[in-house]
Structures are given as structure tokens and as C-alpha cells.
Amino acid sequence: MTTTNTSGAAAADPTAPYPAETLAQLRADAEQVIARYPQARSALLPLLHLVQSVDGYISGRGIELCAELLDLTTAEVSGVATFYTQYKRHPNGDYTVGVCTNTLCAVMGGDQIWESVSDHLGIGHDETTADGRITLERIECNAACDYAPVVMANWEFFDNQTPESTTQLVDDLRAGRPVAPTRGAGRVCDFRQVSRVLAGFPDGRADEGAGAGPASLVGLRLAAERGWSAPGSQEARTAGTDAEPGSDTERATDADTAGRGADTSARAAGAGGLQPGRQSSTDSPANDPDETPAGGEGKA
Numbered sequence: 127m128t129t130t131n132t133s134g135a136a137a138a139d140p141t142a143p144y145p146a147e148t149l150a151q152l153r154a155d156a157e158q159v160i161a162r163y164p165q166a167r168s169a170l171l172p173l174l175h176l177v178q179s180v181d182g183y184i185s186g187r188g189i190e191l192c193a194e195l196l197d198l199t200t201a202e203v204s205g206v207a208t209f210y211t212q213y214k215r216h217p218n219g220d221y222t223v224g225v226c227t228n229t230l231c232a233v234m235g236g237d238q239i240w241e242s243v244s245d246h247l248g249i250g251h252d253e254t255t256a257d258g259r260i261t262l263e264r265i266e267c268n269a270a271c272d273y274a275p276v277v278m279a280n281w282e283f284f285d286n287q288t289p290e291s292t293t294q295l296v297d298d299l300r301a302g303r304p305v306a307p308t309r310g311a312g313r314v315c316d317f318r319q320v321s322r323v324l325a326g327f328p329d330g331r332a333d334e335g336a337g338a339g340p341a342s343l344v345g346l347r348l349a350a351e352r353g354w355s356a357p358g359s360q361e362a363r364t365a366g367t368d369a370e371p372g373s374d375t376e377r378a379t380d381a382d383t384a385g386r387g388a389d390t391s392a393r394a395a396g397a398g399g400l401q402p403g404r405q406s407s408t409d410s411p412a413n414d415p416d417e418t419p420a421g422g423e424g425k426a
């Protein structure tokens with residue numbers, strides 16, 4: 127299925143009621159989504175993505191529509207929308223650029239990338255450039271630590287990044303140049319397009335590009351070379367913890383312990399705190415809504 131954007135001119139003013147044509151399309155799309163679930167309320171998460179595919183964020187009118195369609199209160203819908211960081215309570219940029227500053231990425235250069243790209247764009251966490259192109263975020267671990275430091279653009283992976291490569295990335299995105307992630311789809315789609323896919327309307331590109339890269343497969347290769355296999359019983363697991371002196375298991379344990387020690391030292395050395403005016407992901411106003419649904423937080 128081809129990804130389409132139902133927003134048209136409607137997204138220009140998400141504080142006004144939906145135009146009739148947009149509303150009709152939203153209702154038709156929502157009906158498809160709701161039909162996939164035994165209970166209608168289970169469709170709330172994809173419907174919120176559908177709202178973002180039109181409005182570019184979780185608007186007050188989108189909350190009201192979800193509440194009406196799913197027989198929920200606007201408070202219940204807001205409660206979900208404010209819980210997950212993928213739902214944006216302010217108009218989002220065309221591209222969410224997330225810099226992983228969790229432990230491993232941070233010590234591998236993520237903190238430097240964050241400082242560099244934040245200075246380059248002149249914005250901090252959960253802020254958007256004046257041209258509406260880039261929303262910048264500090265993000266938590268994306269389970270791509272084997273490619274640290276990792277940057278995401280609309281949740282596509284950019285592996286082994288540097289301050290220079292990330293600056294080039296945001297410049298390309300702002301200029302409208304096609305950008306290909308390291309793994310996954312052949313190009314990065316904009317926020318509304320990605321939101322429509324997340325709502326359950328595939329764009330047919332899910333199988334593009336590489337999935338697991340070489341770094342993710344090292345363990346599998348070593349296991350194959352050495353004849354290792356997963357223990358099949360509790361006895362085998364217990365036996366595996368009693369490593370012989372000088373064995374692979376003992377060496378792996380020593381290396382792991384040494385690595386963690388180095389990691390702790392590096393973090394201690396780099397613990398300089400945030401720059402004034404820069405928010406961490408835990409004290410950001412990301413979930414403060416711009417709008418309250420017209421009917422308050424009661425039943426829509």
C-alpha cells in the first residue's frame with residue numbers, strides 16, 4: 127500500500143475543527159484500524175499515530191476524535207498520549223533527530239555529538255528549528271549499542287556517528303536532500319509519513335535494506351566457529367558457570383569485568399552535567415500539552 131498523507135491543508139491549523147474531507151478520511155482510516163482489534167479501545171495507540179500523520183502532533187481535536195471513536199474520555203486518551211514519548215504534544219519537526227546519550231553511546235561519543243549538534247542547530251532537547259524541519263531529542267538506548275554512538279532520524283538508524291557526520295545529517299535533512307540510514311529503509315521518510323506507517327498503513331518498504339549488520343552477528347559467528355550452542359538444560363547452564371581456569375568462559379568474564387571498570391571510569395571522567403538551559407529527557411516539558419480539548423478532560 128502506498129503511504130498517503132490525509133492532512134492536506136488541514137494541518138495548517140490543527141487548533142481549528144477538521145475540514146469535512148479530512149475528517150471523513152480520518153474516520154474511514156480509523157474504522158480499518160479499529161476492526162483489527164477485539165475491543166475498540168485497543169486501537170488507541172495506532173489511532174494516536176494516525177492523528178500525528180495528519181496534524182504532526184497529538185492535537186486537541188485529535189484527542190477528541192479518538193475519545194469519540196473509542197468511547198473513552200478525553201482524559202483517558204490524554205493519559206496515554208502523555209505516557210509515551212513517541213507521541214508529541216507540540217507541533218513536531220519534519221524529522222525527529224534523536225541522539226542516544228545513554229551509557230554506552232555516551233562514553234563512545236554520544237555526549238559530544240549531542241553538544242555539537244545542539245550548538246549547530248541552536249536548540250535543545252524537545253525543541254524544533256524555526257524552519258520546522260528538525261526536532262532534536264536526547265534519547266535512551268535504542269538497542270543498537272553494538273554500533274555506538276547511534277543517532278536516529280525518524281527512528282531510522284545512523285550507526286557509528288561522529289559530531290561531523292551528525293551535523294551533515296541534519297544539514298541534509300533541512301535542505302531536503304535524500305538521506306539513507308545505515309540500516310533499514312532506503313531513505314528517511316518525514317514524520318507524518320512515518321506516523322501513518324505506525325498507524326498500520328504500510329508503505330511497502332519494511333523489508334528494504336539490511337537488518338542485522340556485521341557487528342550484531344559477531345556472537346553468532348563465533349558460536350558457529352567454536353561449536354557453541356545454547357544450553358538445553360538447567361544442568362548445562364549450571365556447568366557453564368563453573369569455568370575452568372584459562373577457559374574461554376573465564377577469559378570472557380575477566381574481559382567483561384575489566385570493560386565495566388573502564389566504562390565506569392570514563393563516565394566519571396565525563397560527568398560534567400548539562401549546559402545551562404539544556405534540559406535532560408527527565409525534566410523536559412515534552413509532555414506539557416499545548417492544547418486542552420475543548421470539552422476539558424471529561425468525556426468527549
Ligand code: FES
Pocket residue numbers: 226227228229230231232266267268269270271274275276
Ligand atoms: S546505549 Fe545507545 S543504543 Fe544502546
